[in-house]
Amino acid sequence: MSEQCDQKCADCSADCSERKACPDFQGANSKVRKVVGVVSGKGGVGKSLVTALLASALSKKGLKTAVLDADITGPSIPRLFGLHNMVLSNGKFIQPACTQGGIRAISMNLCLPDEQDPVVWRGPLIAGVVKQFWEEVDWGEVDCMFVDMPPGTGDVPLTVFQTLPVKGIVVVTTPQELAGMIVAKAVRMAELMHIPVLGLVENMAYYQCPDCGAQHEIFGKSRLQETAASFGISTTARIPIDPRLAALCDQGKIEDFDAGEWLGAVTDVVCGL
Secondary structure, X not given: OOOOOOOOHHHOOOOOHHHHHOOOOOOOOOEEOOEEEEEOOOOOOOHHHHHHHHHHHHHHOOOOEEEEEOOOOOOOHHHHHOOOOOOEEOOOOEEOEEOOOOOEEEOHHHOOOOOOOOOOOOHHHHHHHHXXXXXXXXXXXXXXXXXXXXXXXXXXXXXXXXXXXXXXXXXXXXXXXXXXXXXXXXXXXXXXXXXXXXXXXXXXXXXXXXXXXXXXXXXXXXXXXXXHHHOOOOOEEEEOOOHHHHHHHHHOOHHHOOOXXXXXXXXXXXXXX
16 A cells, blocks of 8 residues: 555555455445444553454454544544544545555544544533444444443443443453552443453563563563452453564554464454354
């Protein structure tokens, strides 16, 4: 794909793989088979990273995958996938953006003239936009949609749980002592909404020295297994601090990274829904 690509496949004569991956916009014909939320009780734990890695993993397995970025005021999904152009609309329905690997995506940053513009809105309006992303985007046929949630248990998570047919959630945390409380908030909200927890992912779990191979727990000793056991969560995963992954995220090339070694168990659970 050229650096000058505007993602307007219908007006482009280039015969590239990305063109084949992104179908022309035909109007609303959405059929999303399963929806999985990626949540946490606080910000900064890496929900967007986990969302993007899971979506990439399923896409590489041949599933039609999508990402709905529900973090309206702090969207990260476009940057991770290298998406910068505004999405298109036929006046009634919106065409989602399409990543290099064929993942369909919608985000507030793809609806703004300038991706650095802030969204200074109150909760009900933000929740309304999330509902529009579900109802007014022409998703087409999707095997699995991941919803990147904002932190906490406020308007947007409530809207997602009440509006979208969420089959389960993946909870993201970090090793700090605060993590147990953060996981508790997310899990108990899911319980209130009768939504199962599919897995618990500990991000920034450790740093592995490239010279000696030793693992250093930068943010403290892991409490992943004891936390998972206390909430009856059987599937867990740990993502280390990896400079290669950080660099690809900054470059918008997260699809080039294979996190199967880390997230394989969670990916298998999602595929089995």
